[in-house]
Amino acid sequence: MIDRTTPTPFAADLYALATEIADGELAPRASDFEERAEFPREVLRTLGKAGLLSLPYPEEFGGGGQPYEVYLQVLEILASRWLCVAESVNVHTLVCHGIAKFGSRQQQEQHLPRLLGGEVLGANCISEAHAGSDAAAMSVRARRDGESYVVSGTKAWVTHAGVADHYVVYCRTGASGVRGISAFLVDADSEGLLPQRPEKKLGVSSSPTAQVVFDDVRVPADRMIGREGRAFLVAMDAMDSGRLAIGACAVGLAQAALDHAVTYAKGREQFGQRIIDFQGLGFLLADLATSVSAARALVLSAARLRDRGKPFGVEAAKAKLFATDMAMRVTTEAVQVLGGYGYTTDHPVERWMREAKLLQIVEGTNQIQRLVISRAL
Structure with missing residues (x-):
């Protein structure tokens, strides 16, 4: 029996809830879904309705208002039953992180409640085929065109590729180096956004990982997260x-x-x-x-x-x-x-x-x- 830390009054209840869902919804499905390489989208919705996708975020946007110490212990419980689901929660939480900490008030009010509630699913597009650990070497570019930016290039190793509703896309809007990178929240149904065939992986097969091609995808300027050129x-x-x-x-x-x-x-x-x-x-x-x-x-x-x-x-x-x-x-x-x-x-x-x-x-x-x-x- 693990003696978990409880820094907040609701922590023990959250651990119990996470364990109940993990035992009832995750553990029985894991092997079958992994064998069929099927993404458990409904499980993520269940976690969202239970409030487990929003734990470290402010209550004003539908978050749980919990410290990271609590969130990580919930994540550990989920991972002990099915790593794919825990990794999906991590990816989704990081999509929310950029908006919650660096996004405009309008972006926070418009997008965070649905993301934190699990109604929509997020993905991050950072890596490229030639720029993995060296994120500053990314070459996907967004050029300004009136009230929009036009994104062109290919991202690699995108978790949730093809199943996400929104993609946070890091791309170059300026000169080379870390100071020329900006981030945009891009809708999955945008014209020219083309997820490719999922990679065949050693494990975590139920979590789709693939390249995403951006073929002159037009993104409204107000979808930029944070300041231009500072998204690194x-x-x-x-x-x-x-x-x-x-x-x-x-x-x-x-x-x-x-x-x-x-x-x-x-x-x-x-x-x-x-x-x-x-x-x-x-x-x-x-x-x-x-x-x-x-x-x-x-x-x-x-x-x-x-x-x-x-x-x-x-x-x-x-x-x-x-x-x-x-x-x-x-x-x-x-x-x-x-x-x-x-x-x-x-x-x-x-x-x-x-x-x-x-x-x-x-x-x-x-x-x-x-x-x-x-x-x-």
Whole structure:
């Protein structure tokens, strides 16, 4: 039983609600949806109606008014049942982040209530085929044409491509470098916005990831988020929060794998005793349990800095790095604990191992996290 922190009066109730939905709506569907690569759109609507898509945002726009410390623990619960859903919540939350923190009052009033309520789904378009970790090298361009901008180019690795209702598109409106990038909220049904065929991935197959082509897509000027040429700051600010979310997802995934491995080891007998009673295996599980707890503590420590308005970017990088590397190890060892059974789809540990690999890559690869941390030393 995990003893969760409850910094607000409603935190315990939110954890209970998240657990109820995760057990009833997520866990029973995960394997089937992953096998069919089907996106669980209705599940996201359910989370929206339950108020779990809006937790860290102001109540005036329909948000939950909760600290990030609470939001991340809810995300961990969701990830422990189905990573695709938790990652979708993270992506959607980051779309809302740019509007809530940098958007105009009109944008906030017009778009946030429907986004936070789950009526519409968001996606971020940052990466390009040649500009992944180096976001400042993006080349998708938006040129001014009267009261609109016309967006041209191709974005890559877009989560929710083809299923989102809105895309936050980062593109170049000025010279090269970080000062020439702007962001726009673009409707999915805009003429010339063309999602491509989903990528065939190692894991998280139910979450569509694809390129999105912008063939002279016309966007009203009042859809720009923040100041012209300053959107790189919007992206980096969102990414720091996103790294905390990925760390929480990693903790949830690792906890699920650890729990499954422990249950199996307590029920499996060899040479006349439970295999968990063999010191070699028992000590391994003890190390894994310690790593999961350490990662959870690191993620929540960084979240508390964010909630207090303190700089947290470097601590978020540490949390993302440690938690996702930990999840990769825990899920791999969980497969090993189950032996041959772990290598079959009869048990979910092989899926969790494949999913853990994604977390070492998204929101900045772990090599990028080490770069961020080393530069701060």
